[in-house]
Amino acid sequence: MDVYPSAAKLLSHHRPERPVLALRPHTVARAAAWFLANFPGRVLYAAKANDAPPIIDALADAGIRAFDVASLVEIERVAGVEDAELYFMNPIKSRGAISRAYREFGVRRFAFDSDEELDKVLDETNGADDLTLYLRIACPNTHSLIPLEGKYGASQEEAPALLLKAHQCAMRLGITFHVGSQAVVPAAFGEVLRQVGQLIVSSGVLVDAVDIGGGFPARYPHADPPALESFMEEIVRAADELAVKHSCELLCEPGRALVAEAESVIVRVDARRGDTLYINDGAFGSLFDAAYSGFRFPARLVTPGKESAEPDTAFALYGPTCDSSDYLPGPFVLPACVGEGDYLEIGQVGAYGRVLANRFNGFGTFDEVVLTDEPMLPMFAPGGDESSDTAWPARA
Structure with missing residues (x-):
């Protein structure tokens, strides 16, 4: 893949007919370093x-070896990462996908949110005794831009x-x-972690892991x-209130915050x-969120x-389709x-841009x-050195 110091430098050599996805892997490396620290x-x-x-390579090089995957295709794409840990966290999966994930790719971590889905996982793994099972619970999404x-999600009554x-058959149990997506209020995580704490107490079941999911935000002109330090502070405070804090692993699944800056x-x-302006990419390409998510x-x-x-002038855009x-x-x-004939660079499309294009x-x-x-709106300082100490240790 050709490398250029900027979009303008690319255009001084070429006037591309097709839209160009411009990757910035160095931004992924420092975002990953920040989350790991x-x-x-x-x-x-x-x-x-x-x-x-x-x-994916930049994430792996930075030290991220665990992946939240939702399909066999995603499993196949990241399974080649050395020492990859795969978490099949789509709460509803086909029987064939469960079986292949377990037998062909060594997946041992599965999410479920109902009796039927739990039975499906147990059936397709022949009642394996080496599973980590995560119960997906329902929670409010009032602080996110994309609920x-x-x-x-299982309700508080079902959970x-x-x-x-699940405790009776899992090697390890999680919630x-x-x-x-794009949660903009740190309290979003604390509120649900307190809900998790109440569930653990009411159920009388100790869990080995709590996965707080994704939702960490990126920067945009409208949001x-x-x-991110304030999100971590909220998570640490709420996690410290859990009865299982000394024996429980905490996990997260950032997507947008890690890669939004990585492509324009x-x-x-x-x-x-x-x-x-009428441009040659749009809602059915990498700019889906600009059309349908505001x-x-x-x-x-x-x-x-x-x-x-x-x-400056405020413009609206139309994509190229009919x-x-x-x-x-x-x-x-x-x-x-x-x-006409000018070129624009539209930033922050690294999250969900290319994967939603058709x-x-x-x-x-x-x-x-x-x-x-x-990138146009960087969240992480060059070098990724804005780390802070946290009170909750990672656990195996």
Whole structure:
């Protein structure tokens, strides 16, 4: 893969026809280093966020060897990482996927959220005695920009019996939850950890692990969250209140926070109509969240020779497909001179950008390069050295 110091430098050599996904693996390395230094337990990467080989390689090189996977395809893509630990945390899986994960890939860690799913895991592993089973519980997602509640999770009424049943057959037992994607309030984690503490007491079942899921935020123009240190402080405080704190492993599953900065997309303007720009990527490509989740991504004009002192203008964008829902309201703030033939760099698309792209109307294919400059909205300082001590030790 070709390497350039910036998008403008790329464009001084090439004027690509297709949109270009620009990877910044160095940002992944420092984000991973920060989580490994600051989270008081085991860090899993949520492979659903971005499965590009350079991203997975950068995470592994930084020391992340545990992966939250949701399908056999994701398992296959990360199984080649040396000493990989795979956690099959999709609460509902096919029987074939469970069997292959256990027998072909050595997966021993499974989530469930019902009697039926627990029975399925036990059946397809022939009642194996080497399983770590995680009960997924329902929890409110009131502090996240993309709520995920409603699809998965045992209720507070169902959970005690499920914990007791799993305790009788699991080598290790855990509880897991998810506060929603792009959680912007640290208290989101503390509130559910206290709910977990109440569940442990009411069920009378001691657990070996608590997986607090993902939801850690990245920076966007519409959502500049508190520093991640404040999330860690909240998690440590709440975890210290658990009755099992001295014997229980704490886990997390960051996806967005690890990789949002790791990719931008370089797009061409194919038309301008007033304050609306028509570009060659959009809602059915890497910019799904801008259309359907209300995200505003940072954007800049990167056409060589068009550095402009003109005042900024708020633009909306349309993608290249014939579907009128391929609309990105933004606003995207750009120099007023932008027009047909110009190139824009749209940042922070490393989380869920490439994995949500499809081939509608024949679009959705990208060139790829590596850029060595800084992302538009960095959360982690160069060197990844903003570590802080935490009170909860990681446990095997």
